[in-house]
Amino acid sequence: MTFYTTEEVASHRTEKEGVWIIVHGKVYDVTNFLSEHPGGKKILLKVAGQDASKQFDQFHNKSVLDKIASKFYKGDIGSGKESSAAPASKKQDAEPLAGLEEGESFGEMVPFGDPNWYQDMASPYYKASHRRLRAEMRNWVEEHIMPYCHEWDEAKKIPRELFIKAAEFGILGGVCGSPWPTKYTERGPIAGIPAEEFDSFHEFVVCDELSRCGSGGVLWGLVGGLAIGLPPVLHFGSDYLKDKVVKECLAGRKNICLAITEPAAGSDVANLTTIAKKTPDGKHYILNGEKKWITNGTFADYFTVACRTGEPGMNGVSLLLVERSMPGVTTRQMPCMGVWASGTSYITFEDVKVPVENIIGKENKGFKAIMYNFNHERMGICIQATRFSRVCVEDCIKYAHKRKTFGKKLIDHPVIRLKLGHMIRMVEATHAWMENLIYQTTTMPADMQMLKLGGPIALLKVQSTQTMEYCAREAAQIFGGLSYTRGGQGERIERLYREVRAYAIPGGSEEIMIDLGVRQSVKVAQLGGARL
Secondary structure, three states: OOEEOHHHHHOOEEOOOEEEEEEOOEEEEOHHHOOOOOOOHHHHHHOOOOEOHHHHHHHOOOHHHHHOHHHHEEEEEOOOOOOOOOOOOOOOOOOOOOOOOOOOOOOOOOOOOOOHHHOOOOOOOOOHHHHHHHHHHHHHHHHHOHHHHHHHHHHOOOOHHHHHHHHHHOOHHHOOOOOOOHHHOOOOOHHHOOHHHOOHHHHHHHHHHHHOOOOHHHHHHHHHHHHHHOHHHHHHOOHHHHHHHHHHHHOOOOOEEEEOOEOOEOOOHHHOOOEEEEOOOOOEEEEEEEEEEEOOOOOOOEEEEEEEOOOOOHHHEEEEEEEOOOOOEEEEEOOOOOOHHHOOEEEEEEEEEEEHHHEEOOOOOHHHHHHHHHHHHHHHHHHHHHHHHHHHHHHHHHHHOOOEEOOEEHHHOHHHHHHHHHHHHHHHHHHHHHHHHHHHHHHOOHHHHHHHOHHHHHHHHHHHHHHHHHHHHHHHHHHHHHHHOOOOOOHHHHHHHHHHHHHHOOOOOHHHHHHHHHHHHHHHHHHOOOOO
């Protein structure tokens, strides 16, 4: 590393001398960036040779330093003894992980910007392995995802190598539910957690920390299709299908998606119209139909497809594993309001010849597998939506401490604190309910979870998505015009505001979930002898 004194930086104040600035103790030569600066070169010339940290923070995200400014980085500010003539020091070792001990704070300590167990409060749900997992996940996400979310979202895709990186780190094996799929992964869980100890709260931490990136598109692009398309194969598929599909998907070399929703059949799964008929020799199904709004469908190699193989209604539904290489499979990306990087697609199946060995579970018994999968899918939506709400709180509190209006900071205006207070109470209440239901998945038998948790999880989905909508709306008001612009300081707020509907509708629309939640809970209560 090269060091410079403030005097050396101050000698570079003009285009002729070169324009250097200091931002958070680092020196940047922005001479060649003058003509490219979005605000014009005069803004940079005003701070030439000076510490511009305050001005930078007022208008930019930290990601600008990671992506753009890094190209112009020259060195760090040091003492007079460590001049530009000093040899570069050896690369420093990575900082030790923080927050590993019980009661030790973790993160930036923004009030309510993280769950309270991050901020030295006791919790019965987490132990040492969860604390180490959150630390390793946060480092990985901040390095490999957060600086690039806007870029990938605008490009409407994520790079192929990200899947490999995520698999090698252990993320892909950690989002398909517990237990850890030891037979089909090339490594164990993150943070050295023994595979047999990996539980629902470990998966919760993985998903929650991924969601802190504030991009549903990037999140769904990386793990969305995998987390809902692969579990049916894991839980109901034959050994033949598992060996064929699971390892390659968990290694990031192949992608899978769940294809249920149709142009005329969304939440009403029992009435889907995609049809698969057996050939006379009984060796294949001929699949015809259309699927719509399918996450990852644009780039998926495998499709877990819900189709009708028998009578009308739920008793005639099956799941088939369809491969992109099969003739008759066509996908095209859909232009949607949000989650741009998720590869949302429209899929057409035209006389696709699918071997009978590719059936997932038993013929005409697919509805049960779909319902079994919904609890996991909906809980994933709840985790993401709740963290996105926290992202709104975190960004708003940070912004309110630096933005001034009418002579004082936003945080000093009672109306802003009122908005923040309502956002916080909704996030904390939702999070507490979510942790309680996740705890039930660690103690309750799987068959009982389908019966007893379906209703509460459906209602939690509504609670979490409506909280997200409220927080995104209030955050947009706090950020003002910055939340109306793609990119910049309000980047995450603008994007999350667009993505609200992607959480309120998929996985079961709010209206359907409320009705289902009450009906299912009443039915379970009656079976348990409730006096109604």
